[in-house]
Amino acid sequence: MKSIFRTLFGAATAVSLLLPVVVQDAGAKGATHTVALRNEMAHQLIAQALPSTAVSPIYLYHRCWNIINQQYFDKTYGGQDWARWEHHYDTKIKNKDDAYKAIESMLASLGDPYTRFLNPEAFADETNSIKAHLFGVGIQLGMSDLKKIVVIAPIANSPASTAGVLPGDEILEVDGELVAGQPLDSVVKKIRGPINTKVTLTMLRDGKRIPIPLTRAEIPVKAVTKAVILPGNVGYIRLDSFISAKATEELKEALTKVEGADSLVLDLRNNPGGLLDNAVQIANLFLKGGVIVSTVDGGENKASTISRGQPTFEKPIVTLINGSSASASEILAGALKENDRSVLVGTKSFGKGLVQAIQKLDDGSGMNYSIAKYLTAGGNYIHKKGISPNIEVKLSDDEYKKGLGPWWIDPTFKRFNREPVDGFDIQLLAAMAEAKNEVRKAKGQPIEPFKDEEVRKQILAKLAKPVIDTKKAAQAGSEKPTGHAASDFAQPKAPGVPARN
Template sequence: MLKKVFSIALLVFFWVASSFWYFIPEAQAFTEEQKLLLQSWRIVNQSYLDETFNHQNWWKVREQFIKNPLRDREETYAVIEEMLAGLDDPFTRLLRPEQYHSLQVNTSGELSGVGLQINVNPETKLIEVISPLAGSPAEAAGIEPKDSILEIDGVDTQTLTLDEAAARMRGTVGTKVSLRVQSGRDENAQPRTVSLIRDRISLNPVVTALDTTTNNKVGYIRLNQFSANAADEIAQGVNRLEQQGAEAYILDLRNNPGGLLQAGVEIARMWLDSSTIVYTVNRQGALGSFDSTDDILTDDPLIVLVNQGTASASEILAGALQDNHRALLVGEKTFGKGLIQSLFELPDGSGLAVTVAKYETPSHKDINKLGIMPDNVVAQQAITYSQIATEADQQYQTALKLLTSQENVVANAA
């Protein structure tokens, strides 16, 4: 098995400075600013997925940028960002100390803001919504996956990095932020201005309930994000539902933007018996895998709900359950993010997010920009947070109907 590779915010690789300087002649002195630039360059040199570096001579890039005067830390950051921009990869980026800290908090605690997970669309270069977080101001305002954020408080987002855009939307609870939003569902729709009041965004990743409205008792599990405690909460939730007599399960991954890859792998292991969960491919084409064992929580029938906001680690979990015939997928095609980033901490408390690998589902499907097609496609207009898992939720109701016949679910999943 390939050494564990993690998505954004999963693992911080602490870089030992002494290991970096072995190839530099001792007589050659560098300033602290140059050292930070060179360390950033070397991390990318050793780890970046595209060994052509976007068809650049990476050594020449090093020589070009080390000539900059770098009079202070801000100048160094600007030069590092300029160097990384040449890769034309929005996921490989510098995180200033405050941004780096916010990214860590985003997977382990809570934050205040509007509750949007965002991405840079690689084709349009616009800030694009992966999904609104459940119960957030953004969800309440009707912002949907694939919508584009054109402006934040009047600032054109094409002039902002991904992290700068996220920072502008975060802020003190009770303060207002204005977003100019272009619909992702209707390209002909005129952009609209949405005024949001920032709120405390809970990152509690798991919600469970027992549905007794059908012939079978169905355990409902909604996973909002793959945070550090998601796997433990899933395990506790399933155990409670088993004690309550659950005979089948609905796992809701809709509008789940991902998070920690390892959390996705651990949750897949709770449902899959001795199966491959995901393959990872590095820039040398080396194929590694994460596999499950035989220690599962339950073998009851399972249906997974997905939509356009199901992304990254969510797609890894959904793809593993679908390809191994453990679950049926119901809903809409997923987002299509099949790249893996690692975080590298720099000595001054900043960090680099670097695309280090791509993943394939157990049947070797590369879903990047393509997404995963569910077994049962059920289109659905946006519903509110309070309407999830109710009669207004057509995708949930479809899953319930499928689960009324255990034989039907097993036959379709086999």
């Protein structure tokens, strides 16, 4: 069980970059694709190797083959004869690049998107994310249907925010090179770089080209991105991911900020996962007992993790999920729901039920590979199925594009600096209403049904009005109203959370 507790969970398909891409994924309302340190992670255990040294390329290939042979969770290996790969490339591998390509081909044969090879750079990125290390300039980016790369927001106290980068700035050039027509991940590679190195971004703002020189730095990675008490004395905590080893401590601190609330809304929307230990420890903060999660390895050996039964928060909880709530998010949501500790509100979760290890190889590269499947607290295998909410609150594409999705995402790029109290997030409003009803139930009082259709109409009426972003206008040196127009941004439909550069 000790090794299981060091396992990581995640589901976002990503590249080794530090910027988000807005992409399509049916059922994931308001999701953004993680282009960051979290490379295609599922539930992962870090296994150590010797310090990086010069090793035989063929040795690397055979080491990977042997790891899969011994530890892969599916002993049919995707319905193939795994032995055929052992010496398949022996005469073709001449150098390290050959070995890398051969390993990638071998792993692809498993048909498992969560089992993959990591070159040294990708492996370093992934392990840095666990340590909450992120290196860049500190901006969140989105790409529109018109292929414009636009700043969602600069991260507080980052090089970008200090230099005056604003939400809505469009990136035209990176170090003098035009980025029009380039994929977002390609642009990200140009922006990324070692700490203390420089990069100049040329922005388009109010029709003017503005070059902004930046020096790359370490950006703090936060697991909890919001902890406030909302109207009706409802506590609210947004848990962005479980990837940082500090996530549990951050959640504990967040609970102290809402301890005066009558109830809690725990927002796991767009949370792709992270450390299993964080999911277990956070579940322990809320549960009085019961199973949290079980794992089943390739030998069909089952191990269950039981709650300590010493919760620090015992008030009513409502948990928000959507199609981008994955892996560790599903572990926590499942544990809370199936132990009758929380009502789930939103849409069906992603459905990631496999456990991966991340193995460091001798040359500094690494490999993610599936070592087990997990079962929720109720013994359910949710892979490719997801967890259904108790109260479903769907969003149409049109509603999402108009801004009824998660409060921190504005597809119109017209209302920056949004907050959960703004009243546009229909799922959050439904969760708040349910949280208040849970308090009423505990007191034996009649509940007040959430008037979904009426509230949606009210939100759409507010969103139809012109908006002035006074904070942005003041920073830009001018104040002028900006209409709330139809967005050229497609509704995101892939698991993930905004990542940072």
